Amino acid sequence: MASNINPDPFTTRPEIEGTFGVVASTHWIATAVGMGILEKGGNAFDAGVATAFTLQVVEPHLNGPGGDVPIIVHDVKRGRTEVICGQGPAPARATIAHYKSEGLDMVPGTGLLAACVPGTFESWMMLLRDYGTMRVRDVLEPAISYARDGYPLVERACATIQTVEQLFRKHWPTSAAVYLPNGEVPKPGTLFTNKTLAATYTRILNEAESGGGGRDAEIERARKAWSQGFVAEAIDKFCRTQEVMDVSGSPHRGVLSADDMARWQPTVEAPLTYDYGRYTVCKAGVWSQGPVTLQQLALLKGFALDGLDPTGPEFIHLQIECAKLAFADREKFYGDPKFTEIPIATLLSDAYNDERRKLVTDKASLDFIPGSVEGFGGVVKLRRAEGQREAVGALGAGEPTVGRFGEVRGDTVHFDIIDKAGNMVSSTPSGGWLQSSPIIPELGFCLGSRAQMFWLEEDHPAALAPGKRPRTTLSPTMALRDGEPYLAWGSPGGDQQDQWITQFFLRHVHCNLNLQEAIDAPAWHSEHFPISFWPRTARPGVLVVENRVPKATIENLRERGHIVEVGPDWSEGRLTAASRVGVRRRAAANPRGMQGYAAGR
Numbered sequence: 001m002a003s004n005i006n007p008d009p010f011t012t013r014p015e016i017e018g019t020f021g022v023v024a025s026t027h028w029i030a031t032a033v034g035m036g037i038l039e040k041g042g043n044a045f046d047a048g049v050a051t052a053f054t055l056q057v058v059e060p061h062l063n064g065p066g067g068d069v070p071i072i073v074h075d076v077k078r079g080r081t082e083v084i085c086g087q088g089p090a091p092a093r094a095t096i097a098h099y100k101s102e103g104l105d106m107v108p109g110t111g112l113l114a115a116c117v118p119g120t121f122e123s124w125m126m127l128l129r130d131y132g133t134m135r136v137r138d139v140l141e142p143a144i145s146y147a148r149d150g151y152p153l154v155e156r157a158c159a160t161i162q163t164v165e166q167l168f169r170k171h172w173p174t175s176a177a178v179y180l181p182n183g184e185v186p187k188p189g190t191l192f193t194n195k196t197l198a199a200t201y202t203r204i205l206n207e208a209e210s211g212g213g214g215r216d217a218e219i220e221r222a223r224k225a226w227s228q229g230f231v232a233e234a235i236d237k238f239c240r241t242q243e244v245m246d247v248s249g250s251p252h253r254g255v256l257s258a259d260d261m262a263r264w265q266p267t268v269e270a271p272l273t274y275d276y277g278r279y280t281v282c283k284a285g286v287w288s289q290g291p292v293t294l295q296q297l298a299l300l301k302g303f304a305l306d307g308l309d310p311t312g313p314e315f316i317h318l319q320i321e322c323a324k325l326a327f328a329d330r331e332k333f334y335g336d337p338k339f340t341e342i343p344i345a346t347l348l349s350d351a352y353n354d355e356r357r358k359l360v361t362d363k364a365s366l367d368f369i370p371g372s373v374e375g376f377g378g379v380v381k382l383r384r385a386e387g388q389r390e391a392v393g394a395l396g397a398g399e400p401t402v403g404r405f406g407e408v409r410g411d412t413v414h415f416d417i418i419d420k421a422g423n424m425v426s427s428t429p430s431g432g433w434l435q436s437s438p439i440i441p442e443l444g445f446c447l448g449s450r451a452q453m454f455w456l457e458e459d460h461p462a463a464l465a466p467g468k469r470p471r472t473t474l475s476p477t478m479a480l481r482d483g484e485p486y487l488a489w490g491s492p493g494g495d496q497q498d499q500w501i502t503q504f505f506l507r508h509v510h511c512n513l514n515l516q517e518a519i520d521a522p523a524w525h526s527e528h529f530p531i532s533f534w535p536r537t538a539r540p541g542v543l544v545v546e547n548r549v550p551k552a553t554i555e556n557l558r559e560r561g562h563i564v565e566v567g568p569d570w571s572e573g574r575l576t577a578a579s580r581v582g583v584r585r586r587a588a589a590n591p592r593g594m595q596g597y598a599a600g601r
Helices: 027-041 044-058 094-103 120-130 137-151 155-163 166-170 173-179 193-207 213-226 230-241 257-265 289-300 313-333 350-357 389-394 494-512 515-520 552-557
Strands: 016-018 021-025 069-075 080-086 265-269 272-276 279-283 415-417 423-425 475-483 484-488 524-525 540-546 563-567 577-579 585-591
Touching: 016 021, 016 044, 021 027, 021 044, 027 044, 027 415, 044 069, 044 193, 044 257, 044 415, 044 552, 069 120, 069 475, 080 094, 080 120, 080 350, 094 563, 120 137, 120 577, 137 193, 137 213, 155 166, 155 265, 166 173, 166 230, 166 415, 173 423, 193 230, 213 230, 213 257, 230 350, 257 515, 265 494, 272 289, 279 289, 289 350, 289 494, 313 494, 313 515, 313 540, 313 552, 415 484, 415 577, 423 484, 475 585, 484 494, 494 515, 515 577, 540 552, 552 563, 563 585
Parallel strands: 540 563
Antiparallel strands: 016 585, 021 415, 069 080, 069 423, 080 265, 272 279, 279 475, 415 423, 475 484, 484 577, 524 540, 577 585
């Protein structure tokens, strides 16, 4: 009888379950802050804002105030799922002609020329104002406290600082002043502070509360302090007066201005959706890479996945081959639909995917094969990766969370929250990480580098243009089940995000794994297509798998023609997830790199 006491499969931790509410994030401090907001009577959207501001402080190597964010929400009162686009556009002076006049054939992966309008603060204020219930002080105070009083620095943050130490010392002294306290790389566990950032948010809070009025008036004054006040003025001055070294090997001034910030506000739109059996999967639009998950599902629904071993060669092969086709279409077709018509209805149609699915055979494809939709798409110039890894890391560029040989460079955070009422929020904040550009000394944070995702070819859907949104990799996800809001999930990881997101979903739906089991299961990613970040290279046919994938599976995949590289046991993804069924709330979080990163739930 003793053998039946705990018959469930092993997981690194239990799937959390309750009825009050759940918060799953990439850092335990942010998770605790989010739960604290729920316990004080806030809703999921209040908790999301507080969690996000805290993540800016405690994971500065993965996101920051100068970055960008997509947010998917389900509001019970409105009865609908919506997307807040917090992806700031290119500045007014960001033209292809300007960049080429600087001797560039691609947008640098770091420095001031890579900066778009910072989208995070305005987006969090919109979420708080239109969906939340609390005041600015409630959601900002935890982040201010941790920035002012300190938090333990995780190992991966220290490793990131060490990677760019010489860049800071030689070229970015304002960053050295913050991230090399006492002239040294901080050690893991150091109680780290950023008092200038704390002062910035304190000043915003003081200005928000200075004029009386209610909650909405405070939020509006906070917004103005950011986009029309002292924050925008400091950013404008820094971009105009500083020549900053970037990955091109030459210093450049920025083109972002206070006027760019004053003119922009986040927008709310309906999600793109795809029906997959009982599920309706919701993603951000084609200004993100999110629809590649939907395209993978449109291809995969033609295969019998039920009952397949989630670590077996057939399961992995089919997902990877469909990912190759979907990501090839991303490269050819995706861009800002405000500037270019994108044939997304065709790309998700049965007729189109029935034809594309015929390209999937028992053998691995080593070719890059975008689809064809007459009158749409651009030409993709495939650049093979050779000898780029060290140069990228040393200069702070590149976003993949997990590198080709298991090293972690860092990029992004993620959280999923569901409250007692059933409100849901899933978000993947990113950009403005400490290695993207120098710290603006008056503010304590740096600008993002999302403009590196633009092409400098005029006829490409993702070509650089003033006011245009770059095609971000950031990709939160929600799903309805039988028409009812059910699941929120996502992962950091650049181009890998929508590979790990899809794998998680398939394991949950077809293999009946619970949220934690689906996260813990061995994972993998393809590097077959161009990465979205400088230097925009590809490694055709390369499949990177965790060492926990069975040896027989690895051998079978190699026999099929995959170029398999084996990484460490727990090296693929940082997924979190949360679900609601009736009054039950469940959550799960990634165990990978718990010491090097952080895991919170």
